[in-house]
Amino acid sequence: MHMNKNSHSVFLQLAFFLAYLMMSAVAVGEPDKVIMASVPKLGGGSLEFAIPAAFRPKVSENFFTLTADLPGFPDADYSGTRARSLFLIVRTRPKFGTLAFDILNGLKANLKEMPEQNGCRVFIETVPGKNTSIIYFLFNDERGNPVVVTDPGEWSGSYHWEHAYTEGYEIKAEVNKKYGTEFQKVDKKIVNFVNSIMRR
Known part of the structure; x- marks a missing residue:
């Protein structure tokens, strides 16, 4: 079939337009931008992370923060319209000890050890002048690193988390109480999540 000059021009324009649409579709399907972070380890060296921008990371010299929902959270919401169920900090381990050490x-002060619960040592701290107590749940991970889960009281919807590593860094977090009290299982989810964004 013979095409005149105008038909040929229209055909080329259509071809370029279709190619543009295809490239746009590929671009839309590209993964989120990745933010790089480096966390120095106490004693030397550093850990490198590649964090999807969807987690809204904030990166500083010796730590980064992000927000996310862990697998299995019943009210996961990726619309960006509410706070996520996990606020995470990965940072250099403090030089002068950890909460578990203290x-x-x-x-x-004002600390009393209670009977174990679900494989955790339990300590209760009374707060002078206030009708409330702080509960600390302590356990070790599979490699012997100490983990402390703090329940500030019924007024709080989150547990405070601290997982310190002998390699010289630590994970701190605010974790929604809807994850439940199987702290070892939740801790593994947190660690697996952090490992998933760590560059090897």
Whole structure:
């Protein structure tokens, strides 16, 4: 079939338009932008992370923060219209000890150890002048690193999390109480999540 000059021009324009649509579709399907972060380890070296921008990371010299929902959270919402169920900090481990160290070495006042619960040592701290108590749940991960889960009281909808590593860094988090009290299982989810964004 013979095409005149005008028909040929229209055909080329249509071809370019279709190619543009295809490239646009590919661009839309590209993964979210990745933010790089580096966390120095106490004692030397550093950990490198590649964090999807969807987690809204904030990166500083020796830590980063992000928000996310862990697998299995019953009210996951990716619309960006509410706070996520996990607020996470990965940072250099403090030089002068951790919360677990303070608790186990009697450096916190008004502390009383209670019977174990679900494989955790339990400590209750009374707060002078206030009708409330703070509960600390302590356990070790599979490699012997200490984990402390703090329940500030019924007024709080989140647990405070601290997982310190002998390699010189730690994970701190605010974790929605809807995840439940199987703290070892929740901790594994948190660790797996952090490992998933860590560059090897």
